Amino acid sequence: MHDQTKRSLFSAMLRIRRVEEALATRYAEQMMRCPMHLCIGQEAIAVGVCAALRKEDKVFSNHRAHGHYLAKGGDLSAMVAELYGRVTGCCGGRGGSMHLVDLDVGFMGATPIVGGTVPLAVGSAWAASLKGTPDVTVSFLGDGCFEEGVVHESLNFSALHRLPIIFVCENNDFSVYTRRDERQPNRPIYRIAEAHGMPAVAADGNDVEMVSSLVRTAVENARNGRGPQFLEFDAYRWREHCGPDFDDHLKYRSVQEIESGMNNCPIDRYRKVLLQSGCLDQQACTGIEAQIRKEVSAAFEFALASSKPTIKDAWEKVYA
Amino acid sequence: MHDQTKRSLFSAMLRIRRVEEALATRYAEQMMRCPMHLCIGQEAIAVGVCAALRKEDKVFSNHRAHGHYLAKGGDLSAMVAELYGRVTGCCGGRGGSMHLVDLDVGFMGATPIVGGTVPLAVGSAWAASLKGTPDVTVSFLGDGCFEEGVVHESLNFSALHRLPIIFVCENNDFSVYTRRDERQPNRPIYRIAEAHGMPAVAADGNDVEMVSSLVRTAVENARNGRGPQFLEFDAYRWREHCGPDFDDHLKYRSVQEIESGMNNCPIDRYRKVLLQSGCLDQQACTGIEAQIRKEVSAAFEFALASSKPTIKDAWEKVYA
Amino acid sequence: MHDVAERQLTFAEAIRESLDQAMEKDSRVIVIGEGVPDPKAIFNTTAGLCQKYGARRVFDMPLSENGLTGACIGAALSGIRPVMIHQRIDFALLAMDQLVNNAAKWHYMFNGKASVPMVVRMIVGRGWGQGPQHSQSLQAMFAMVPGLKVVMPTTAHDAKGMMIAAIEDDNPVLFIEHRWLHHVSDNVPDYYYRVPIGQARTLHEGSDVTVAAFSYMAFEALIAAKSMSMEMGIGLDVIDMRTVRPLDVESVLTSVRKTGRLIVADTAFRTGSIAGELISQVVEQAFSFLKAPPVRIASPDFPTPTSPFMAEDYYPGPQTIADAALDLMGKTKEADGYRRMSAVLVRKGPHDAPNREFSGPF
Amino acid sequence: MHDVAERQLTFAEAIRESLDQAMEKDSRVIVIGEGVPDPKAIFNTTAGLCQKYGARRVFDMPLSENGLTGACIGAALSGIRPVMIHQRIDFALLAMDQLVNNAAKWHYMFNGKASVPMVVRMIVGRGWGQGPQHSQSLQAMFAMVPGLKVVMPTTAHDAKGMMIAAIEDDNPVLFIEHRWLHHVSDNVPDYYYRVPIGQARTLHEGSDVTVAAFSYMAFEALIAAKSMSMEMGIGLDVIDMRTVRPLDVESVLTSVRKTGRLIVADTAFRTGSIAGELISQVVEQAFSFLKAPPVRIASPDFPTPTSPFMAEDYYPGPQTIADAALDLMGKTKEADGYRRMSAVLVRKGPHDAPNREFSGPF
Numbered sequence A, B: 001m002h003d004q005t006k007r008s009l010f011s012a013m014l015r016i017r018r019v020e021e022a023l024a025t026r027y028a029e030q031m032m033r034c035p036m037h038l039c040i041g042q043e044a045i046a047v048g049v050c051a052a053l054r055k056e057d058k059v060f061s062n063h064r065a066h067g068h069y070l071a072k073g074g075d076l077s078a079m080v081a082e083l084y085g086r087v088t089g090c091c092g093g094r095g096g097s098m099h100l101v102d103l104d105v106g107f108m109g110a111t112p113i114v115g116g117t118v119p120l121a122v123g124s125a126w127a128a129s130l131k132g133t134p135d136v137t138v139s140f141l142g143d144g145c146f147e148e149g150v151v152h153e154s155l156n157f158s159a160l161h162r163l164p165i166i167f168v169c170e171n172n173d174f175s176v177y178t179r180r181d182e183r184q185p186n187r188p189i190y191r192i193a194e195a196h197g198m199p200a201v202a203a204d205g206n207d208v209e210m211v212s213s214l215v216r217t218a219v220e221n222a223r224n225g226r227g228p229q230f231l232e233f234d235a236y237r238w239r240e241h242c243g244p245d246f247d248d249h250l251k252y253r254s255v256q257e258i259e260s261g262m263n264n265c266p267i268d269r270y271r272k273v274l275l276q277s278g279c280l281d282q283q284a285c286t287g288i289e290a291q292i293r294k295e296v297s298a299a300f301e302f303a304l305a306s307s308k309p310t311i312k313d314a315w316e317k318v319y320a
Numbered sequence C, D: 001m002h003d004v005a006e007r008q009l010t011f012a013e014a015i016r017e018s019l020d021q022a023m024e025k026d027s028r029v030i031v032i033g034e035g036v037p038d039p040k041a042i043f044n045t046t047a048g049l050c051q052k053y054g055a056r057r058v059f060d061m062p063l064s065e066n067g068l069t070g071a072c073i074g075a076a077l078s079g080i081r082p083v084m085i086h087q088r089i090d091f092a093l094l095a096m097d098q099l100v101n102n103a104a105k106w107h108y109m110f111n112g113k114a115s116v117p118m119v120v121r122m123i124v125g126r127g128w129g130q131g132p133q134h135s136q137s138l139q140a141m142f143a144m145v146p147g148l149k150v151v152m153p154t155t156a157h158d159a160k161g162m163m164i165a166a167i168e169d170d171n172p173v174l175f176i177e178h179r180w181l182h183h184v185s186d187n188v189p190d191y192y193y194r195v196p197i198g199q200a201r202t203l204h205e206g207s208d209v210t211v212a213a214f215s216y217m218a219f220e221a222l223i224a225a226k227s228m229s230m231e232m233g234i235g236l237d238v239i240d241m242r243t244v245r246p247l248d249v250e251s252v253l254t255s256v257r258k259t260g261r262l263i264v265a266d267t268a269f270r271t272g273s274i275a276g277e278l279i280s281q282v283v284e285q286a287f288s289f290l291k292a293p294p295v296r297i298a299s300p301d302f303p304t305p306t307s308p309f310m311a312e313d314y315y316p317g318p319q320t321i322a323d324a325a326l327d328l329m330g331k332t333k334e335a336d337g338y339r340r341m342s343a344v345l346v347r348k349g350p351h352d353a354p355n356r357e358f359s360g361p362f
């Protein structure tokens, strides 16, 4: 991997982190009046996956969408404006954090019904195959999705027609406050995909290079007619399920667990690697931080300066 | 296995066959005015499974229910009367062929939405586990069910809570006129169950003794707290998907295929085995046939002599 | 009555032709559903399509109603125009999530950036013991969802034209077909034409009572109207609603302003039916024109029993409509011509198979 | 107003207590839902139950809405009495098949041999950007299904009593809770009591206009009624419908025969709402008593937008109801006391969070 590629993997992760930290901080002002699910701690997956994609490739996401959206190249200002409910938001304010879209970069949409976009991603891959375009589609899905029947239906159909889709499972072991072992029997998730007839791999989702290289292979397979590919990545959600805060006080997971999750920070880990290998130095780091800081405050300024929609706007576009 | 047991396996299969043949013959009179899915050719599964159950054990079934109902001990006259839409029918005429029930023998119900009763069977097993009764529940499901999400949800939940349920898949390779390879990728069905975390076996569904002994083991496991068990049995549907006739003329399957399916007749096979081993002789066979013939005509007489419900009856029992 | 064309097709044939012509015209159109390419070809409405357009555009489908609805939505978002088919509308209950949460809302949620041009054909079963799970008329359940369009054509002519309009529409359109209309024929032009979604159509003119009817009930209302007019000189204004969402209330209002009397006839369970919605809208807007309270004709509020002996009096028919019209006019069964009319209306064939006495054209 | 009891509980606390007492009384009752035993305990309505009754009776649940609904039906058929919970009613769309095809029909299909005694709690979201997929009011979709019962209590008193009645009922009862009622308190007796399903209740008496309202809209109607009475001397007869199926039309008819004017206020999208059904039934039965066409108050026919700036005028409130009542009486905004009333009705807090000004008791 080129040094430049490594640096962009790193800064893409850092950018997502900083954006979300800024969102978390400013959420308390109560001007972003919508539910928000942060992906802090899980950035390596979003970034590793999207780095292996072309702009024309498609991505479908879920309630925890910020990272996917940004990694795929989604417009930061339009995202922040969306959280502030402004007309310049990527959905004109109609969606909020749980509904992001940027068709220009192949980010097809995110919605919060668990598993809800998975069959849509399959449909997108199906369309590519019908139209004969070379695009692949990525479906980001949480560990919770494997309890939803529609996800199995999606796996079955994509395997049946050997569609160019890559399922990326972000396994953070939780659905809200419920651990996986209270929702699923003791068996690996990727085996489900395997049983549906597609190649499946499980790996550490905190290692951005590993994520990216696995996805690169999967994309190549999918793009070359070898059908759907499945990747399961471990991850750890640092903050509360929904909202900006940490949630140690709820005690549904131990402080040790949270600490060990945070100690496995994909960004710190990668920074260390890059510093050690000389691919990055302290100054470059500072430069990246500064650049991100500038971009983030510009996005907030843009959002706050944007005009507010009214109920009149809300009457529009019920039908195409 | 005792000779007596073998003989009853044989006559149970033959009884189902003769009942359905009689239904098929008389269906043309247009007095049984409801859709009807015959299981002719698939009798060994119904009989082998139910022979391994106690009366208190529960069974849930689907649109192709006659065999399951009769094998579990369901009242033949009430079934025939149900097909004739009479008040003495097991549903008082409200259901017809696709809705059978006989609670006295643990036949909990059959309905025609594909996969629809599978989670109910799981709920029945769950209830047994909550109440601490030793009953197991059997869910009969076709190969088509593995495309329905709800079935995966059911497998997941039963494995999670290690419920006393046995899933029996009758794989006849068809959903209506569509072969399995047009609906599912090329992978074995039982592997799906395995991936959901339960022991799973596939076997020949035309060998009634094999079916019964596999189910016996599965029942023992389920009854003893070892969680859900999965069995997949090959089968061949001889007649049309819905209706009394053969359907060679539709040409969705070759005459050779149909012939080889019918050559594998579970009843003929078993008769031969039992005759050879001396467990059965020609005279006993004739006796069994005669006995069944008597029972069948009595059932039709009962049905036809039963009174007809009216719209007044239909207004009743919307609510408990 | 409409375009002059001597050619007669059944409703089922008209559907087939509309799919054929739409696929011919627009290579983005695909057809998918359980049994689409099988020997029975969805009551023959998809016959020959797979042979003509190939297995890449005409699909069978796994038994995955929700997942495949989602896949069709995803394909529609990506430039494909899927026509999805459920042999029984009851199966579509499995797909409510995708239809309501995604198909209906995607265009709106994403501020019009994308749209979901898909058609879902759903067939309402009836007769021969279809029973509780295979004969529900669920139109109101879909019609209450903003973002969906729901059509229920009655004539073969409209079936073709509305199917084409539905396929060309950039929104999700649920196309509900009553099974008992499939064999009824009508003049159907052989060219490619549209019948607009959202417009009702008068099937029979009269100035005494307005009968706004949906799908098969419009067929029954027409039979009632003809006999009433012939035998009793009573004029029913029969409006075939054709679309369930958006409702063409305007056409009903116009008629009610003329007749002052309204019957709404629906194929669904009475309570919560779209008939109630229509009555409510008419009353809200034309209260002062009504000479009597509107009347709703629908199926009783219990599941459809299988037994033919129970199903016999389950469905309202032309006689029910005629009796309600008489009532509204304050006339009794002693009225002149009533017996003659009833003698005409009496069903001759079995009650649980489609009426072959009148099989078109409209 | 009802049982004398000085104790005040919020709606959420009342639900919790009802579950607690029902579980105590009947060991067949179990509670299951996503998050039931988690630290947030379904907005605290299940807090402590798992500790008290154990993990065999108080369950978390996989994200399998349809499958688990089926499992609950199966358990209910086998002598268990499950209470299933969806944190958003929108998720129940995934379970339509099991609810409509099985739960609603099992007792009927099998001739009364078995029944499905289960309760499904479904919470309607509102405010703070819940948005299009998390704030639908889907009661009409369920209420149109014969075999289901659907309740929507408004007061904490009724929440407890109707939950107990629902759990004791041998039929599937859908128990719909508006999130914005959870914090509202009322006199709630500490003993085990039932409030019958299918009976409306008058929250405020008046003889000028009948307001039949559902759930949170009954709360809004009560606020309107108090101010109208106080400031304008106009009397609204506010009927809290409490049950959506079966509808207590009789109570509305009685009131309409007195007032001659009807407003129906619903929390749902306007078209296809249960408000239309109720208006239609009232008109069919009390046409001659009506002095003016009935009026429907509901949400507009588009998905709920997330942005607070768009959501601000999305929901009708007390002012909408008051204005409609004035209209019906032929009065204008110039009428005496109108300004004073409007000043009282104006929202002080943010529009997208529950109104804390009036938080009970009723």
Ligand SMILES: Cc1ncc(C[n+]2csc(CCOP(=O)(O)OP(=O)(O)O)c2C)c(N)n1
Binding pocket: A063, A064, A112, A113, A114, A141, A142, A143, A144, A145, A172, A174, A175, A176, A241, D034, D063, D065, D091, D094
């Ligand atoms: C169908 C449905 N059921 C329940 C919910 C509530 N819910 C929102 S996010 C979430 C957790 C999903 O877990 P997972 O898929 O693992 O994603 P994660 O939040 O861990 O990223 C749940 C249960 C929902 N949005 N949709």
Ligand SMILES: Cc1ncc(C[n+]2csc(CCOP(=O)(O)OP(=O)(O)O)c2C)c(N)n1
Binding pocket: B063, B064, B112, B113, B114, B141, B142, B143, B144, B145, B172, B174, B175, B176, B241, C034, C063, C065, C091, C094
């Ligand atoms: C949800 C649903 N989709 C479709 C149908 C139509 N249908 C009835 S039986 C059947 C075939 C099911 O195949 P399988 O489960 O293999 O059972 P088999 O008929 O082979 O015994 C289908 C598709 C249905 N009843 N329910």
Ligand SMILES: [Mg+2]
Binding pocket: A142, A143, A144, A170, A171, A172, A173, A174, A175, A176
């Ligand atoms: Mg998770």
Ligand SMILES: [Mg+2]
Binding pocket: B142, B143, B144, B170, B171, B172, B173, B174, B175, B176
């Ligand atoms: Mg099969």
